C-alpha cells in the first residue's frame with residue numbers, strides 16, 4: 130500500500146471544481162480515508178480552501194477522515210436482523226471493544242459500524258467482518274469470532 134505521505138497522483142483530472150468528488154473518491158479508495166495531507170494537496174491542486182473540501186466531503190457518508198482499523202465489523206440493524214435480536218450483537222461489540230458505532234479501537238485493530246441492511250436478511254441476524262458475512266449470529270458466537278481476529 131502506498132504511504133499516505135506520498136504525493137497524490139492527479140493524472141486524469143482537469144483542475145476543475147467538478148473534480149473534487151472524484152479526487153476525494155480516489156483518496157478514499159487508495160488510502161481508506163481522507164487524510165489532512167490529502168485535503169491539503171487537493172486544495173492546492175484545485176485552488177480552493179481546505180474548509181470547502183471538508184464542507185463538501187462531510188456531507189457524504191462514503192468519506193471518512195480517520196484512518197480505518199485493521200478489521201471492519203458491521204452489524205446489521207435492519208428490520209429482519211432487529212427482529213432476531215441484533216441489538217444484542219451491537220451491545221456485545223460495544224462492551225467487548227469499548228467503542229461506539231463509527232469509532233475505531235485505540236490500538237486500531239477494529240472499526241465498528243451499524244448498517245441498515247447487508248442484503249442477506251434470510252440469515253438474520255447478520256454481521257460482516259472485512260467483507261465476510263456471518264449469519265444466524267448470537268452474542269456468544271460473535272464474541273468468539275472477534276477473539277479470532279484479535
Ligand code: FES
Pocket residue numbers: 205206207208209210211245246247248249250251253255
Ligand atoms: S435486515 Fe439484516 S441483512 Fe437485511
